[in-house]
Amino acid sequence: MSTTSEEPAWKQRAVERSTRAAKLRAEQRVERFLDAAQAIIMEKGTTDFTVQEVVDRSRQSLRSFYQHFDGKHELLLALFEDALQRATEQIRAAASGRPDPLDRLKVAVQLLFELSRPDPDAQRPLFTDFAPQLLLSHPAEVKAAHAPLLALFTELMAQAEDAGRLRGSIKPRRAAALVMQTIMFIAQSNDVSEDGTAHPITADEAWDFCAIGVTRT
Template identity: 65%
Template sequence: MTEASEGPAWRRRAVERSIRAVRQRAEQRVQRFLDTAQEVIAEKGTTDFTVQEIVDRSEQSLRSFYQHFNGKHELLLALFEDALARSAANIRETALAKRDPLQRLKVAVEMLYESSRPDPNVQRPLFNDFALQLLVRHPTEVAAAHLPLLVLFTELIEDAAKEGAISADRPRRVAALMMQTTMFTAHANGSTFSDHSTPLTAEEVWRFCLGGISGQPGGPHPDREE
């Protein structure tokens, strides 16, 4: 299509400005809904709230809410994805402060374990309540939400493999298995099939994962530089 067939330049500029303005207003409305929902979750310590509560508190309309979200589930999913993205960024920053690739991976596993573990002193309803519901009902959305973490763990495993610390022929698959093992163990810690007197630690989970990817019990190089 030629420039002439698209209309005068001034018309295109006017339309583009209008679209940008509409998009900006929509983004601001969405953010108000997200911020309000986050406040309500923090106050209640649970995801047990209604859409109408969020609408009233955000001082927006129900019609506006449903223009942007298909329901409460999509609102929570947006918060869940944002929280996981921030968690991945935090883990990345902390892990990359280590010089040794194997220690970077260790930090990532231990941080993921601690952030996934139920803690009576820390309210994490998005992870402890909603995440489990999401896993059962919408596994595809769970996979998409965890993509930033999967990318990070894949990179860390590839780096460790390049240094000869571990062997990883399929790093992305290994990363997924490591993440699932870490998060499931964290959620299950203290359940009926675990030892209540001696709860599992992040170090134990790391040693188990390392043994799996190295083929050696406890993993190689136990005295590598921290």
């Protein structure tokens, strides 16, 4: 005689339906908090705001906020990860239109350079204020946030390797990490001098420099 205590199918369906509904409501509440924080950042041009401001703007409760986030740091981290994910999707879309794997890599490198460089007309405090602090205080979180972007560049490097265009002495993932760090550092420190005499590095120059290091001659 069977002694299984499996729940009836109707009850399983009811529980699953309830769980899906609860998950959807939670996702909607999180999005409202993120949208509110993003709007405040755009208005102020800084990440200097309070949790209460976010709660008031989202028209939700403080209790609800702390059900989803440990605090302001985790909220900013979520916004930072979301911005990096969107940048990754933008780079993937731009690179996918090129049939040659080296051209795809070139497009990705140049677009990453443009997205990483300081823009006085675009307020990006998540990258100019929050990210440098995060790198010093929580390097593991920075690494995790950049994981999708690293995965994309590793994929592009692997495609170049399969086509015989990558140096045999360097592995795709390592090459991807080196190129990403080089490009972002150059772009973020690529300021124009006050007297206008400096000649900022271009995306083409950045690609040419990296290409020497990772591609076959």
